[in-house]
Amino acid sequence: MATTAARETARVVDAGTYRVTIGAGLRHELGNLVAAAARAHHYAIVTDDGVAPHYAPAAQADLKRHGRTSVHRMPAGETHKTRDTWIRLTDDLLAAGCGRDTTVVALGGGVVGDVAGFVAATFMRGVPVVQCPTSLLAMIDASVGGKTGVDTAAGKNLVGAFHPPSAVLVDVDTLRTLPDAHRRAGLAEAIKHGAIADATYFTRVETLLPAVLAADAPATIELVARSVEIKAAVVRADERESGLRKTLNFGHTLGHALEQASGYALLHGEAVAIGMVLEARLAERLGVAERGTAAEIERVVRIAGLPSAVPGNLSPAAILDATRHDKKARAGAVAFALPAGIGTMAGAERDWAIEVGDALVLEVLS
Amino acid sequence: MATTAARETARVVDAGTYRVTIGAGLRHELGNLVAAAARAHHYAIVTDDGVAPHYAPAAQADLKRHGRTSVHRMPAGETHKTRDTWIRLTDDLLAAGCGRDTTVVALGGGVVGDVAGFVAATFMRGVPVVQCPTSLLAMIDASVGGKTGVDTAAGKNLVGAFHPPSAVLVDVDTLRTLPDAHRRAGLAEAIKHGAIADATYFTRVETLLPAVLAADAPATIELVARSVEIKAAVVRADERESGLRKTLNFGHTLGHALEQASGYALLHGEAVAIGMVLEARLAERLGVAERGTAAEIERVVRIAGLPSAVPGNLSPAAILDATRHDKKARAGAVAFALPAGIGTMAGAERDWAIEVGDALVLEVLS
Numbered sequence: 077m078a079t080t081a082a083r084e085t086a087r088v089v090d091a092g093t094y095r096v097t098i099g100a101g102l103r104h105e106l107g108n109l110v111a112a113a114a115r116a117h118h119y120a121i122v123t124d125d126g127v128a129p130h131y132a133p134a135a136q137a138d139l140k141r142h143g144r145t146s147v148h149r150m151p152a153g154e155t156h157k158t159r160d161t162w163i164r165l166t167d168d169l170l171a172a173g174c175g176r177d178t179t180v181v182a183l184g185g186g187v188v189g190d191v192a193g194f195v196a197a198t199f200m201r202g203v204p205v206v207q208c209p210t211s212l213l214a215m216i217d218a219s220v221g222g223k224t225g226v227d228t229a230a231g232k233n234l235v236g237a238f239h240p241p242s243a244v245l246v247d248v249d250t251l252r253t254l255p256d257a258h259r260r261a262g263l264a265e266a267i268k269h270g271a272i273a274d275a276t277y278f279t280r281v282e283t284l285l286p287a288v289l290a291a292d293a294p295a296t297i298e299l300v301a302r303s304v305e306i307k308a309a310v311v312r313a314d315e316r317e318s319g320l321r322k323t324l325n326f327g328h329t330l331g332h333a334l335e336q337a338s339g340y341a342l343l344h345g346e347a348v349a350i351g352m353v354l355e356a357r358l359a360e361r362l363g364v365a366e367r368g369t370a371a372e373i374e375r376v377v378r379i380a381g382l383p384s385a386v387p388g389n390l391s392p393a394a395i396l397d398a399t400r401h402d403k404k405a406r407a408g409a410v411a412f413a414l415p416a417g418i419g420t421m422a423g424a425e426r427d428w429a430i431e432v433g434d435a436l437v438l439e440v441l442s
Numbered sequence: 443m444a445t446t447a448a449r450e451t452a453r454v455v456d457a458g459t460y461r462v463t464i465g466a467g468l469r470h471e472l473g474n475l476v477a478a479a480a481r482a483h484h485y486a487i488v489t490d491d492g493v494a495p496h497y498a499p500a501a502q503a504d505l506k507r508h509g510r511t512s513v514h515r516m517p518a519g520e521t522h523k524t525r526d527t528w529i530r531l532t533d534d535l536l537a538a539g540c541g542r543d544t545t546v547v548a549l550g551g552g553v554v555g556d557v558a559g560f561v562a563a564t565f566m567r568g569v570p571v572v573q574c575p576t577s578l579l580a581m582i583d584a585s586v587g588g589k590t591g592v593d594t595a596a597g598k599n600l601v602g603a604f605h606p607p608s609a610v611l612v613d614v615d616t617l618r619t620l621p622d623a624h625r626r627a628g629l630a631e632a633i634k635h636g637a638i639a640d641a642t643y644f645t646r647v648e649t650l651l652p653a654v655l656a657a658d659a660p661a662t663i664e665l666v667a668r669s670v671e672i673k674a675a676v677v678r679a680d681e682r683e684s685g686l687r688k689t690l691n692f693g694h695t696l697g698h699a700l701e702q703a704s705g706y707a708l709l710h711g712e713a714v715a716i717g718m719v720l721e722a723r724l725a726e727r728l729g730v731a732e733r734g735t736a737a738e739i740e741r742v743v744r745i746a747g748l749p750s751a752v753p754g755n756l757s758p759a760a761i762l763d764a765t766r767h768d769k770k771a772r773a774g775a776v777a778f779a780l781p782a783g784i785g786t787m788a789g790a791e792r793d794w795a796i797e798v799g800d801a802l803v804l805e806v807l808s
Binding site (some may be wrong): 163200201234240 | 565569601604
């Protein structure tokens, strides 16, 4: 019964080589959905200590009907998105007897998805991964696009691989166990999708906000589905991030730097929220964005309960310095993906990357 | 002058998305060749302590005409083909200021190629690599096909990625500084290419042997070019090793196990030589290979000065145990790529993978 109901309300978005299925209660048919997308002899569930107690036992029980299973846990949080964690998980899979005919099931938020995806990308030169995101951020953004990886002391996501999932399975019911701050953080990427590509959706995000924060299933399914559509369309147009995909980095150049400078005290979505406001201001100062763009983004960011200004304990110089390690730093200069207005990006003629001088960056950071 | 001469004698093999150029003296035009294949802002030469003194300074000087350069050294030898070495090299590249617009230049033998390739595959989710093999083994085999990776305590190449090079540049003159044992070890893969795919070439390898061991350029160019043609044809037919590519594993299931059980005292090519003789014997016992196949392979292996029997200090049980960690182990059983005779493989109808019981494996190991 649950199965039928879940299937009926589910939305399916085509992301190119794989599909993103978004519904309420999908976890009750996880085994069938995973096996249909990436049949294997062994299903290795990679999850974290926060998510595991809620969802791992049922997921494992359901997958057992399709093959051998094992559960591999990592500590929760961005500080554990490291090569050390990747090594430990890889060795755990080997110890559990996983061979080439293994499918990795990433069950958790964005950090779990990135680390588990990188484990899958490099395990015996690559085994399939099915992404089962349990945070709003991961549902909306991180689980789609095939980016996997870990951080190093020098910066975020500096080590990794492109490894598209075999499927993405989104059960919006899992958001009920997500802390409120994380639900708000996830909305930052939805706001970004509206800002970079769809002014109508930007307005719709504002409308859907209260229901999504209350974990209402239909509202969340609508939000996740439209965000995934936008992201998937951009990624399909530019799988390897040589052009259009750079527009997805809006808010992320300063966002990553803020996140790193804060020692990951800021959640990714919180840092991106601040990053979008600052980068939109940068765009206005440069004259590439319509006036009022930054104010409009800041207004919706605040309604979502997200921060919009640099925390007082972070120095502008330290944040600027952290941008140097960004992957988007080319030839010693940092390039930004900047808006032209709500729903459109600037810089198409410059490959969506606009270089900005340090003085101006420091000005908006101050 | 050197440039023109090198170009005139060079052979070029099309390996699908990239080309393998084989000549004498190619290192003198390394900069132009690398830049033509994978232009970048920064060229990061990855090499080892054995190769660096011979070739790194000139390579760096030549690449400097095309951009920023840096040299990153690892200790020589299979025991250093680890995740730790990969981490150190990656951090070295980051410290040298390498960004996304970096091309990795792998200058060394098979170990350097595998590790440097994996660094490139995972550096900021993938940057180009140009393979410049300096050992016969790497020229003939390892640098073509896109396999990269490192070993773990549990076995060889258990962690890695498919990351085809942008180009492979083979300067056969570099074999002059290669120890004789390594030159012989490289011949094992040439013998294998003949055994699995081309009986005429199998005979030709025997003829070319003395000249190749004397580092004669025309003979070596002919040998490398034909081996690369055979390997490239197999790889192009099956990039992801789901079928035909498995035939390249002939000699490697027991070879890897021998190598690991010996604590890497056996060179890869030496272990593969023994592995081919034993696996051909296995094939004869199973009745899938013509009688005399193993004896013929053993004869040529001996002429090449390679070992053909299990070293006395290794126990059959330990070797069998080491096969359990082979990536080709599926569902608890070990499958072999076995010959039908010289130049043809058995098992096409079983996807080139023939499962063999432990008792028979122990018999040929004893």
